[in-house]
Amino acid sequence: MNNAYFQITQPKNEPVKSYMPGSPERIALEAELQRQLDNPVEIPIIIGGQEIRSAKKAKMICPHDHNKVLGEYYIAGEKELLMAIEAAEAAKEEWENMPWEHRATIFLKAADLLTGKYRAKVAASCMLVQSKNAFQAEIDVICELADFLRFNPYYVQEIYKQQPANTDGVWNRVEYRPLDGFVAAITPFNFTSIGGNLCTAPAMVGNTVLWKPSSTAVLSNYYFMQILVEAGLPAGVINFVPSRGVDFGKLVIGHPNMAGVHFTGSTAVFNDLWKQVGENIGQYVSYPRLVGETGGKDFIFAHETADVEALVCAMVLGAFEYQGQKCSAASRAYIPESLWGKVKDRLAEEVSKVKMGDVRDFTNLMNAVIDKSSFTNIKGYIDYAKASDDAEVIIGGNCEDSVGYFVEPTVILAKTPAFKTMVEEIFGPVLTVYVYPDDKLEEALVQCDTATSYGLTGAIFAQDRAAIIKLARALNHAAGNFYINDKPTGAVVGQQPFGGSRGSGTNDKAGSAINLYRWMSQRAIKETLVPRIVVNYPYMVKE
Ligand SMILES: NC(=O)c1ccc[n+]([C@@H]2O[C@H](COP(=O)([O-])OP(=O)(O)OC[C@H]3O[C@@H](n4cnc5c(N)ncnc54)[C@H](O)[C@@H]3O)[C@@H](O)[C@H]2O)c1
Numbered sequence: 444m445n446n447a448y449f450q451i452t453q454p455k456n457e458p459v460k461s462y463m464p465g466s467p468e469r470i471a472l473e474a475e476l477q478r479q480l481d482n483p484v485e486i487p488i489i490i491g492g493q494e495i496r497s498a499k500k501a502k503m504i505c506p507h508d509h510n511k512v513l514g515e516y517y518i519a520g521e522k523e524l525l526m527a528i529e530a531a532e533a534a535k536e537e538w539e540n541m542p543w544e545h546r547a548t549i550f551l552k553a554a555d556l557l558t559g560k561y562r563a564k565v566a567a568s569c570m571l572v573q574s575k576n577a578f579q580a581e582i583d584v585i586c587e588l589a590d591f592l593r594f595n596p597y598y599v600q601e602i603y604k605q606q607p608a609n610t611d612g613v614w615n616r617v618e619y620r621p622l623d624g625f626v627a628a629i630t631p632f633n634f635t636s637i638g639g640n641l642c643t644a645p646a647m648v649g650n651t652v653l654w655k656p657s658s659t660a661v662l663s664n665y666y667f668m669q670i671l672v673e674a675g676l677p678a679g680v681i682n683f684v685p686s687r688g689v690d691f692g693k694l695v696i697g698h699p700n701m702a703g704v705h706f707t708g709s710t711a712v713f714n715d716l717w718k719q720v721g722e723n724i725g726q727y728v729s730y731p732r733l734v735g736e737t738g739g740k741d742f743i744f745a746h747e748t749a750d751v752e753a754l755v756c757a758m759v760l761g762a763f764e765y766q767g768q769k770c771s772a773a774s775r776a777y778i779p780e781s782l783w784g785k786v787k788d789r790l791a792e793e794v795s796k797v798k799m800g801d802v803r804d805f806t807n808l809m810n811a812v813i814d815k816s817s818f819t820n821i822k823g824y825i826d827y828a829k830a831s832d833d834a835e836v837i838i839g840g841n842c843e844d845s846v847g848y849f850v851e852p853t854v855i856l857a858k859t860p861a862f863k864t865m866v867e868e869i870f871g872p873v874l875t876v877y878v879y880p881d882d883k884l885e886e887a888l889v890q891c892d893t894a895t896s897y898g899l900t901g902a903i904f905a906q907d908r909a910a911i912i913k914l915a916r917a918l919n920h921a922a923g924n925f926y927i928n929d930k931p932t933g934a935v936v937g938q939q940p941f942g943g944s945r946g947s948g949t950n951d952k953a954g955s956a957i958n959l960y961r962w963m964s965q966r967a968i969k970e971t972l973v974p975r976i977v978v979n980y981p982y983m984v985k986e
């Protein structure tokens with residue numbers, strides 16, 4: 444065997460393309476959107492490198508035009524899930540023994556395929572099936588996903604370099620083994636990059652994986668799976684199994700060789716998975732690693748010295764980009780009374796300019812929410828606020844689902860800081876504002892810190908440095924991603940490692956070394972060069 448130390452150079456973030464009218468990327472994307480609309484597809488399950496067609500299928504539609512069918516996908520049932528476990532187990536030995544630089548190359552190549560020849564295809568699929576505008580699709584499934592694929596191998600390399608100290612005559616080494624079993628990656632609808640990261644991060648360090656994508660994101664997730672295959676991912680390393688959550692839970696989560704859960708989604712589902720693991724705890728070969736990034740009730744907190752224009756811009760983009768369907772979306776704001784008049788007028792003015800509709804109209808900032816049940820849930824919160832004496836819907840509030848699942852950007856003014864929409868995650872374009880008296884800053888900070896069970900993202904707006912320090916301290920545990928004079932969304936891999944604590948997850952920071960450690964199991968080796976052969980301690984001599 445030839446040996447050498449290889450070096451992945453520190454990656455750069457994938458540049459975000461502009462999609463200006465007439466640009467090559469815009470022309471390619473528009474053509475691809477039409478091509479996918481005209482050509483419905485059929486998506487197989489992928490197990491052990493084979494395309495599998497089960498007895499059950501479901502339709503994929505455009506949320507902004509729900510009569511438009513993009514195709515169908517096959518649903519893995521009990522038989523297919525058991526096959527996938529077998530395939531992951533069969534692929535494990537060869538995969539974990541592959542030299543790491545060869546494993547890394549597969550993901551680096553996938554990034555280049557994604558940002559190169561498949562850019563338009565994958566971006567268009569994400570726009571159509573998840574109802575994202577061109578910019579939101581570009582930052583998600585192209586740039587962020589490529590960043591995960593390039594930064595994670597670099598972090599793996601930096602981890603593998605870490606070695607313990609030696610003493611005279613002893614060489615201490617640590618090896619970074621994959622986990623002793625397979626990993627279950629369960630992924631949400633809202634970010635294809637998260638789907639791609641959750642299955643590839645454990646695989647990069649030698650694990651094999653069952654990937655359960657969300658039922659409303661199968662199309663874009665599948666196109667990414669195809670890229671991994673083209674990049675050279677061996678059969679069985681990642682098995683693509685769209686399936687019902689309950690089936691996946693029952694068969695996969697409780698399996699004795701299940702070594703880790705890599706989850707992103709709602710807090711309730713993660714709690715349920717954790718309980719299932721607890722119920723099966725005596726059965727596992729190893730204690731499963733549980734990594735979950737979950738819900739949020741993310742805040743913007745303004746101080747009386749805040750720059751109103753910057754604050755309003757952050758409120759609009761933070762709350763309404765991608766229809767508020769980001770775990771990081773601003774969904775509650777605390778505004779001092781002295782600024783509220785101006786903030787309210789400017790907010791109404793900016794929201795009135797926001798256009799909503801089909802993703803093919805590039806002048807739309809907003810599109811549809813993901814599905815009927817999400818639409819009904821969001822509308823329920825808005826109707827609750829309309830009917831309540833403790834709140835007033837001051838902007839938007841209309842919902843219309845005859846063509847697509849459209850919810851207007853909505854602002855609710857809450858009279859109490861514990862009003863339902865100030866506290867519960869809605870996951871839609873609804874921002875609730877609580878106006879606090881300027882002389883009650885401390886109380887408002889305590890409310891912001893303690894009102895919800897979450898701790899994901901939050902932003903403060905202030906120009907006074909002493910105020911920035913005070914607010915940052917008071918909200919120390921309220922957010923795992925904390926922003927000063929910026930919106931609480933849009934974390935970039937390699938710049939703002941992402942994740943929260945409290946009810947928002949295990950804070951194992953997606954796109955960072957911390958996350959990758961969770962998929963490794965160290966073996967510490969002590970090698971003694973010339974072993975001792977005398978049992979007695981040196982002082983056990985006759986004087
Ligand atoms: N913290 C983060 O980084 C982050 C990022 C994105 C989304 N989210 C959160 O995700 C949620 C929105 O996404 P979603 O609607 O896809 O979430 P979800 O919890 O409904 O679904 C997530 C995944 O879990 C699966 N699932 C559902 N029930 C299951 C069960 N019983 N057993 C196994 N799997 C099951 C779903 O099919 C899906 O694949 C929001 O709460 C949002 O805040 C968090």
Ligand SMILES: N[C@@H](CCC=O)C(=O)O
Pocket residue numbers: 633634768769770771931932933934935941
């Ligand atoms: N990482 C994304 C949020 C992902 C959750 O939905 C952001 O920072 O806005």
